Amino acid sequence: MSETVLQTAMDAATACADIARRTILPHFRTTLHADAKSDDSPVTIADRQAEQAMRSVLQNALPGHDILGEEDGLSGGGSEWLWVLDPIDGTRAFLTGRPTFGTLVALFHNGHPVLGLIDQPVTGERWIGVAGQPTCFLSDRLPGVIGTRSCPAAAEAELSCTAPEIMTPDHAPRFANLQKHTRRTSWGGDCYAYGLLALGQIDVIAECTMKPWDWGALVPVVEGAGGRITDWQGQPLNLQSDGTVLACGDATLLPELVRHLS
Known part of the structure; x- marks a missing residue:
């Protein structure tokens, strides 16, 4: 990605995570009704509202890009750029008050993921990865570039x-x-x-x-x-x-x- 495209995509992904966080947090550890989807996985109003909010961000910022979301499927078609959204990955954890769920925002280019963001709204932790660049971790405790550990066996x-x-x-x-x-x-x-x-x-x-x-x-x-x-x-x-x-x-x-x- 060029620097201009990268910056625009980073801004859009960050805006998606920010608005999803604001949408999800008021529902955390409240009494929520969960509907069962066709695969028996649960979905709540928080999932639906967060995805709709993220879609609005992307449609305004990058109207030529396609969007695929867990809750609302595919919109657009034919673009080389595809945003893939999961508003609450781990709805079971969310429903039971565990802060181990997350919001996922990905950008694919010609079918391959080139940008990824994991956001945990409760802890305030955020991971941002861009193809060919070091992963950045944003947190009050331990901000900065991070890395995996050695484990050869x-x-x-x-x-x-x-x-x-x-x-x-x-x-x-x-x-x-x-x-x-x-x-x-x-x-x-x-x-x-x-x-x-x-x-x-x-x-x-x-x-x-x-x-x-x-x-x-x-x-x-x-x-x-x-x-x-x-x-x-x-x-x-x-x-x-x-x-x-x-x-x-x-x-x-x-x-x-x-x-x-x-």
Whole structure:
């Protein structure tokens, strides 16, 4: 991206995260009704209002860009630029008062994610990744450029996954095999876990049944922090990927992880 396009995109992504944060926070730890979508995942008024607010920002700032959101689908068509939005990644965590959900904003260029933002409204933490640049972490506690940690062997790795229920019958035994070869497994976190991986707190994340709005923003953040994020075959993620996601903080660990998942 040129400097002008990059700055415009960064401003738009930041504005999206800011307005989503203002929309979501008044609903946190209140009594909310959740509707079940076709895949049984919950959705609330906070999800819907936040996505609508982000769409308005993008439509005003970059009217020629397409937008794909978890709640309202695709608008536009044919542009080389596609914004992919998840207003609340981790609605179950949000509904139960856990500050491990996040807002995800991604910009794809010709089908590949080039900008990603993870925002946690409650803690005020924000990760921003741009293809080819170091990931930036914005927080009152620890602002600045961040990086993953060294972990060259799976046996030493902290493995994370949002929930065992997301594993299909085909993927569950493969994930179980990966577990056998790692130090221990922690559950929960949704997109927040990928932020922790970028901070050097987690080494490996393996998940499946992921949609582009689940992983699009994660790719520039993880890779900008020094990690790798692919499908379970070790191939780069794109809009036609099979829904498996494998992230590791130490890039040299990837071939071993793929082998355990195969």
